[in-house]
Amino acid sequence: xxxLPGGGLNIAYExxxxxxxxxxxxxxxxxxxxxxxxxxxxxYSDLAEVVDRFASVLRGLGVGAGERVFxxxxxxxxxxxxxxxxxxxxxxxCPLFSAFGPxxxxxxxxxxxxxxxVTTRALYRKKVAPVRExxxxxxxxxxxxxxxxxxxxxxxxxxxxxxxxxxxxxxRTQAEDMALLHFTSGTTGRPKGAVHVHEAVVAHHATGxxxxxxxxxxxxxCTADPGWVTGMSYGIIAPLVHCITTVVDExxxxxxxxxxxxxxxxxxxxxxxPTALRMLMKAGxxxxxxxxxxxxxxxxxxxxPLNPEVVVWGRKVLGxxxxxxxxxxxxxxxxxxxxxxxxxxxxxxGRPLPGVEAGLIARDEQGEPVLRGGRATLxxxxxxxxxxxxxxxxxxxxxGYLGEEERYxxxxxxxxxxxxxxxxxxxxxxxxxxxxxxDVIKSSGHLIGPFEVExxxxxxxxxxxxxxIGLPDAVAGEVVKAFVELHPGHDPSDDxxxxxxxxxxxxLGPAVAPRLLDFTPSLPRTRSGKILRxxxxxxxxxxxxxxxxxxxxxx
Amino acid sequence: xxEHEARAAVYAATSQVAPDVETxxxxxxxxxxxxxxxxxxxxxxxxxxxxxxAGVDVPEGDYGRVGTVASLIAYVAEHA
Numbered sequence: 001x002x003x004l005p006g007g008g009l010n011i012a013y014e015x016x017x018x019x020x021x022x023x024x025x026x027x028x029x030x031x032x033x034x035x036x037x038x039x040x041x042x043x044y045s046d047l048a049e050v051v052d053r054f055a056s057v058l059r060g061l062g063v064g065a066g067e068r069v070f071x072x073x074x075x076x077x078x079x080x081x082x083x084x085x086x087x088x089x090x091x092x093x094c095p096l097f098s099a100f101g102p103x104x105x106x107x108x109x110x111x112x113x114x115x116x117x118v119t120t121r122a123l124y125r126k127k128v129a130p131v132r133e134x135x136x137x138x139x140x141x142x143x144x145x146x147x148x149x150x151x152x153x154x155x156x157x158x159x160x161x162x163x164x165x166x167x168x169x170x171x172r173t174q175a176e177d178m179a180l181l182h183f184t185s186g187t188t189g190r191p192k193g194a195v196h197v198h199e200a201v202v203a204h205h206a207t208g209x210x211x212x213x214x215x216x217x218x219x220x221x222c223t224a225d226p227g228w229v230t231g232m233s234y235g236i237i238a239p240l241v242h243c244i245t246t247v248v249d250e251x252x253x254x255x256x257x258x259x260x261x262x263x264x265x266x267x268x269x270x271x272x273x274p275t276a277l278r279m280l281m282k283a284g285x286x287x288x289x290x291x292x293x294x295x296x297x298x299x300x301x302x303x304x305p306l307n308p309e310v311v312v313w314g315r316k317v318l319g320x321x322x323x324x325x326x327x328x329x330x331x332x333x334x335x336x337x338x339x340x341x342x343x344x345x346x347x348x349x350g351r352p353l354p355g356v357e358a359g360l361i362a363r364d365e366q367g368e369p370v371l372r373g374g375r376a377t378l379x380x381x382x383x384x385x386x387x388x389x390x391x392x393x394x395x396x397x398x399x400g401y402l403g404e405e406e407r408y409x410x411x412x413x414x415x416x417x418x419x420x421x422x423x424x425x426x427x428x429x430x431x432x433x434x435x436x437x438x439d440v441i442k443s444s445g446h447l448i449g450p451f452e453v454e455x456x457x458x459x460x461x462x463x464x465x466x467x468x469i470g471l472p473d474a475v476a477g478e479v480v481k482a483f484v485e486l487h488p489g490h491d492p493s494d495d496x497x498x499x500x501x502x503x504x505x506x507x508l509g510p511a512v513a514p515r516l517l518d519f520t521p522s523l524p525r526t527r528s529g530k531i532l533r534x535x536x537x538x539x540x541x542x543x544x545x546x547x548x549x550x551x552x553x554x555x
Numbered sequence: 556x557x558e559h560e561a562r563a564a565v566y567a568a569t570s571q572v573a574p575d576v577e578t579x580x581x582x583x584x585x586x587x588x589x590x591x592x593x594x595x596x597x598x599x600x601x602x603x604x605x606x607x608x609a610g611v612d613v614p615e616g617d618y619g620r621v622g623t624v625a626s627l628i629a630y631v632a633e634h635a
Contacts, residue, residue, distance in 0.1 A: 099594055252588045253595040255615050279595065283615035444596065476596055502574030510573070510594045 012087040015240035020048030054085025056164035065090035090171035094181035097227030101509035175199035184329035185449030193402035203333040203396035208238035255283035266295035273303035303445020304477035308346035332396030360386030389416035441470030462490040482514035492519035556635035564609035583625035
């Protein structure tokens with residue numbers, strides 16, 4: 001970490017430019033592995049060049065400081081140039097997951113007030129062109145693969161970059177200037193845009209060392225897509241700030257391919273997800289046989305709790321136990337981890353990192369934090385459940401939800417940031433994830449807001465009401481299941497089920513749409529009409545239904 | 556299994572797992588992941604559906620051979 005010459009702080013400078021101007025300019029920064037295993041590499045000096053050109057393109061288009069540049073694109077070099085070029089130009093970058101359907105894409109572009117979108121021709125035609133008229137603020141769409149023939153209303157990014165004059169020195173941003181926007185989901189309402197500032201890079205650097213043990217000669221692979229916060233904080237920023245080599249797989253998850261990449265590229269530090277590890281486990285140990293994983297020295301995971309079997313499996317098949325850690329979009333960086341220096345407690349998320357103060361706050365029967373005399377009541381007995389909370393003040397902490405001050409304020413109680421996760425702490429200070437404190441669904445490491453899914457389902461002509469929950473799944477942690485009430489005149493059938501799921505997948509994309517759907521004559525509701533997802537879930541899983549005194553009894 | 560039956564089995568599995576995919580007029584060259592947008596959980600569900608309903612086991616080692624609609628149909632025809 002060095003800070004901007006003459007004062008200020010900018011993530012792009014810390015991640016690329018200072019390296020490109022120093023002794024490690026020729027060090028390999030990004031190694032892209034294509035479909036056929038073909039490799040394209042960018043050194044820090046190459047990366048600085050494309051970053052500079054992208055920043056210059058933004059300036060040429062008249063994009064101002066603080067304006068939002070979005071991406072909806074796979075893991076290809078242009079994505080990395082846009083992220084860092086935007087930051088260099090003092091813009092704000094917001095990555096979208098390319099498997100989102102048109103509806104989540106439109107909503108996020110609108111909520112984030114997108115000025116620029118970087119995407120591919122296919123994704124543009126499928127997901128953005130049909131809703132472009134509803135997005136008057138979206139001034140420029142830059143196609144990475146226009147190949148000299150941009151669609152109407154779009155520009156050819158390659159051509160613009162080719163013609164861009166040198167940008168010059170990095171825009172003078174300050175530590176508290178907005179740099180990144182990441183959307184996440186709550187139980188109710190629209191997706192929330194968590195605002196992160198340039199100072200976050202301090203945490204990305206520190207946690208890259210503490211929790212991932214990054215060192216200069218590492219070849220590192222973070223499998224998360226930069227459409228999600230992990231892929232941004234630890235797939236782009238942290239490794240570049242440490243000036244190491246990052247492997248980027250342009251393809252989707254495939255067990256054999258993944259073992260091959262680990263072996264052939266001599267990956268030393270690997271950061272992945274419990275879902276991916278469980279898929280590897282499912283693929284059988286033979287899949288790893290014959291692959292030389294001897295370069296690997298550290299394996300970590302994040303996204304949902306890692307079951308102990310996977311930790312043990314890692315030791316056997318990868319040669320290293322898996323170090324699980326915990327954080328979320330709002331924290332911007334790893335907060336709690338099984339550290340390299342400490343023995344792993346399989347199944348635990350680990351202990352708070354140096355500088356992070358975590359606590360468990362007691363909740364009352366309504367799930368509200370218990371306060372006494374203005375102070376939060378902390379759970380201090382070992383192995384007792386409370387809501388995981390953090391003392392604010394770490395550098396990568398979110399600084400707000402874009403345009404939603406009230407929602408941001410509600411995250412804090414008596415000097416604590418409430419995470420929404422329920423956890424317990426053992427006598428040695430290790431934290432153990434228990435469940436979500438709300439109805440948010442955690443699938444393949446991503447949060448899915450039930451409200452967003454329910455609202456979309458109700459746009460289907462046959463659906464009167466919908467309730468959406470997460471069901472435990474051996475691979476993904478949870479999968480989305482919908483319960484729907486039909487309008488009179490529609491009868492449950494397999495065809496209708498497929499039709500509704502297909503409708504949801506087209507609009508929401510496979511990552512968000514329900515994978516399972518049941519018809520029900522009446523959803524359980526409170527007297528005020530709110531759907532009781534907790535009860536749906538309890539009934540589905542045969543769990544005790546708990547306090548049902550507020551449930552409206554139908555018919 | 557002949558090609559015709561294999562195609563029917565693949566279409567049935569696809570419309571079960573990803574009903575947003577129109578199997579009528581589906582281009583055989585479509586890639587399951589990139590063009591049909593099946594994610595990795597969808598792909599697992601597709602493989603499981605084929606195992607259960609068509610009696611075709613696609614071991615992980617063969618995932619690389621069934622990347623497109625055409626190659627999956629050929630695989631099912633050959634192995635059922």
